Amino acid sequence: MRYTLRQLEVFLATARTENITRAAESLAMSQSAASGALKELEQQFDVALFDRAGKRLKLNELGRVLLPRAQGLLEQAGELERVLAAHTEMGELKVGATLTIGNYLAVGIMARYMSEVPGVRVVLEVDNTAHIADAVLHFQLDIGLIEGEMQHPDLDVTPWRDDELVVFCSPQHPLAAQGRLDDEALLAATWIVREQGSGTRQTFDRAMHGLLPRMNILLELQHTEAIKRAVEAGLGIGCLSRVTLAEAFRRGSLVPLTVPERDFRRQFYFVLHRQKYRSRGIERWLELCQAM
Template sequence: MKYSFRQLEVFLATAAHENLTRAAESLAMSQSAASSALRDLEQQFSVQLFDRIGKRLQLNELGQNIRPRVEALLDQARSLEQAMARHEEPGHLKVGATLSIGNYLAVEIMAQYMLEQPGAKVQLQVANTSTIVQKLLNFELDIGLIEGETQHADLEMLPWRDDELVVFCAPDHPWAGKPWLNDEDLLAAQWIIREPGSGTRQHFEWAMHGLLPQLQIKLELQHTEAIKRAVEAGLGVGCLSAITLVEAFRRGSLVPLSVPQRDFRRGFYFALHRSKFRTAGLQSWLELCRASV
């Protein structure tokens, strides 16, 4: 072969950091060694993989085309190395989860996964849907657990489980005893909702089609707990995933509101890069998630 795995690692690290010094640091190499590895890789095939813009190294078209294949090749090599070294695959994973899933579902799944796979390590990153999608596209994550839909051609979306959004208020709110809300009520409400870019906000806007421009958005907050606290304090009406509200409804600190004319049903999804090698650990994670429903 005209290339080494180390050269490919330098290529991927440079693509991720767009800076050779930071790429070298991430691989515990000297800057000169990383520079030499990248130069040798390009010279072996008489190609240029990056455009040099000052101190930045930005992938050119050829570099962008081969990046997914290099990522998949190195994933397979690491999987083989683990299997040969330990006679089993520990299933190290980098998982991204949107806030509702990450805070209310993923941690228990992660604990069960690590219990069933001794020696496995799981890195869990919790962020909104748009952030998780971008990290998947940059090969910074192995899998995303998301509550928003995306149509990106490089990502495969697999249905996971059903969910629904619930409108809610404080128990002393005038609407707490109301049998249902009509569209006039929705327009009169002071809404406290998730920020743009989140899957919850995306579906809230879909469910409110026809009313959206007239809705009174009082607060946009990134965290579900902050929204619940604001609604409990009487600042307005909220709308979040049912899984985030179970305890609050049980305690009576929040009250669900019926909105029968609006469709708040949605799904949770697995998001994977189409070029990502599916390791045995990743397959085990998928099976465990599906079994948790």
């Protein structure tokens, strides 16, 4: 073999930092050793992987092609090392989930996953759809569970389960007695909704097509619980996943509103990088999600 895993590590660290000194520091190497490893990798194949401008190294076209393959190869090597060290098929799993999924579904899956292999570690990052998809794209997460639709040539986005949004208000709100809302009522209402970039907001905007520019959106909040509290306080009406509202509906602190002319159905999705090595841990996580 004409290259080493260490050379690939230096290549990836340099691509990430765009500076050989910072790359060396991240790998606990000397600057000269890191520079030599990268130079040897390029010389062995008579190629250049970076465009050099002073001390900054920017991936060129060949470097961008090599990046996901090198990342995948190192992840497989890391998986093998963890198996040999821990005598298990499952190593650390880095999962990203959007707020609805992360707060209401992913924790249960994580508990089941970790109970199967005592000592296995799961890192759960919760953020909006755009952030999770970007982290998967850059190999910062092994798998994402998202609410919004996402298209990217390097991402494999697979439907997981059905969901729907529900418009809701406090029991004391004037619309609570009305129950059914037409377009006129939607335009007259004051809204508290999720922020741009979230899957929930994406579905809401699509459902309100034709009305959105004229709607009175008072607050855009990142957290589901903050929206529920604001609606309970009578600041306006909201629209969130039915999954997040089930307990509040049972308590009676919030009430659902029917909007027959609008379609709030959507799906949750798995998102993985197309070049990502599908470890046994990833496969088992997907199986547990499907079994919910």
